[in-house]
Amino acid sequence: MAGVRAAQKEKTRRALIQAAMNQLSAEHGYASLSLREVAREAGIAPTSFYRHFQNMExxxxxxxxxxxxxxxxxLRQSRQQIAKGGSIIRSSVTTFMEFVANNTAIFRLLLQEKSGNSREFRLAVQREVEHFTAELVDYLVDxxxxxxxxxxxxxxxxxxxxxxxxxxxLDASPAERKELLETTIAQVRIVARGAEATRTLARSQKS
Amino acid sequence: MAGVRAAQKEKTRRALIQAAMNQLSAEHGYASLSLREVAREAGIAPTSFYRHFQNMExxxxxxxxxxxxxxxxxLRQSRQQIAKGGSIIRSSVTTFMEFVANNTAIFRLLLQEKSGNSREFRLAVQREVEHFTAELVDYLVDxxxxxxxxxxxxxxxxxxxxxxxxxxxLDASPAERKELLETTIAQVRIVARGAEATRTLARSQKS
DNA sequence: AAATTGCGTGAACAGGCGTTCACTGACATA
DNA sequence: TATGTCAGTGAACGCCTGTTCACGCAATTT
Known part of the structure; x- marks a missing residue:
């Protein structure tokens, strides 16, 4: 009843997921990921893979x-920083860029599959991004x-x-990243100003 | 000296390129493209491939x-239409979206490889996009x-x-594309207004 | 204590892959 | 007309792939 068995299963499942992560890189994308290699890296026989997932998909x-x-x-982390005060735009974009720098493999996967081969994959990623946008919309409205x-x-x-x-x-050096960060912040500010101008325009037309 | 030979070679080369294009689709990306399949579709032996390209890459x-x-x-063509009068933004974005709709495979390739597996690919795509941006910068300056x-x-x-x-x-229905087009035009206008506001701001600070 | 469940296994399979090699035969050159 | 070039070929190679199957054996249930 201790669930020793279930715990062991979960452990190898994590090993498979971790193995897949490790094999993902700039040179070796998801599409060219093989069941056998993942199993090998996870330290199990290829056949055991099927005990945990039906497909590579x-x-x-x-x-x-x-x-x-x-x-x-x-996102939650970013919102906490905002609460402490300081530029909303700067802190959000900075947090985002830090995430990208620290989670290269996973972000690359998201991007790849956003325009990738499997429809189901694309929809899954799209859902994540929409979630992201929706929270931002709520913030702007509220x-x-x-x-x-x-x-x-x-x-x-x-x-x-x-x-x-x-x-x-993803491909940039630290220096380039710094520049990219500043550029992006400036661009987001431009959009903010544009949206503000558009709002003013809409109001003047309404009256 | 008639160059019958060279013409034939160019013809099979085009056949290979066309075959690769045909095999590219939403489900079947570049990474999972095989030399043998491409050669088969082009109607030549796998070995003949090497007479035209060193690699699939x-x-x-x-x-x-x-x-x-x-x-x-x-897009250059589009800009000439602009010269005849009409909205710069609308006609450019419309042209772009029409290209995407009519050249799905090639645009998908560009997108995939933009965040794709091969560094050389990424740089090649990046160069294309930069070229694109540069032309737009020149327009804005001039x-x-x-x-x-x-x-x-x-x-x-x-x-x-x-x-x-x-x-x-790429994944959208015609109706969704229409909506996406209008959304994009509106967003580009917002950016234009924001840039205008930013310029005004910079001027007032200078004086 | 006996019976059952289910994760992990190793062998085996058919089939695809990229790449090499020596060769053919139509075209080009002299 | 004789000689050379070179796009296209078919067989063969070693390698890796996904998937099946029957089996062992420890954790679990009865």
Whole structure:
């Protein structure tokens, strides 16, 4: 009843997930990931893989899920920093970029599969990103009193810019990353100013 | 001296490129593209492949080159239409989205390899995108009299947004694409307004 | 204590892969 | 007309792949 058995199973499951993570890199993407190699790295026989996942695809979707979870944790972390005061934009973008730097493999997976081969994968990643955007929209509506229509455009634009910059950061040196960070912050500010101007415009047309 | 031989060689070379294009799809990405399958579709023996390319990688880079070239030509064409009058932003974004809709395979390749496995690929795609951005910067500086610093931020932000929207368009239905187009146009306008506001701000600080 | 469950195994399979090699035969050159 | 070039070939290679199967054996249940 101690569940020694179940614990051992979970342990090898984690080993498989970790092995897959380790094998993911810039040169060796998910598509060219083999069941046998993953099993080898996890230290089990290829056949045992099937005790835990039906497919490599199922493993992959698990990775995407875990990546999304990590991203959401990041968001929460970022919001706490905002509460302490300081520039909302700077602290959010900085946190995001730190995540990218510290979780290269998982972010690369998310990006790859965002425009990747499997429809199910793409939808899974898209869901994660939408979640991200939705929280930003709520923030803009609640805290900054934007119209929902403008806030949606605004948030979507920011997410697109920041994710795209994150992608570039993967290949960048620390110095380049620093520059990329500042550029991105400046761009997000431009969008914020543009959204503000658009709001003013809408108001003047309304009256 | 008629060059019958050279013509035939070029023809099979094109057949190989076309075959690779045909095999590229949402489900079957470049990474899982096999020399033998490409040769089969091109109607030649696997061994003959080596008469034209040293690697699959070399073929892939050719695809990226051709894709980028096509995209740039299209946009230049679009800019000529602009000269005839009409909204710069609308016509550019529309042209871009039409390209994406009509060249799904090649655009998907560009996106995949932008965050893909091979460093050389990534750099090749990055070069294409930078080329793209550079042309936009020049336009903003020459025609719209922006400072180069602001123009660079501005152009980079636009390219990030538009490419990201293009990626989403790949999976979208015609109706969704229409909506995506309008959203993107609105976002680009927001960025334009933000850049304008930023320029005004910079001027008032200077004086 | 006996019976059952289920994770991990090693052998075996058919099939795909990239790449080499010596060769053919149509075209180009002299 | 004789000679050379070179795109295309088919067989063969060693290697890696996903998946099946029956089996052992420790944890669990009865």
């Amino acid at each position: 199922e493993l992959g979707l698990t990775l995407v899920d875990e990546g999304g979870l990590a991203l959401r944790q990041l 805290e900054q009193k934007f119209d929902r229509t403008i806030a949606e455009l605004h948030a979507d634009a920011i997410v697109r810019i920041v994710f795209s910059a994150g992608a570039d950061a | 070399e073929l892939g880079l050719t695809l990226v080159d051709e894709g980028g070239l096509a995209l740039r030509q299209l 025609e719209q009299k922006f400072d180069r610093t602001i123009a660079e931020l501005h152009a980079d932000a636009i390219v990030r947004i538009v490419f990201s929207a293009g990626a989403d368009a």
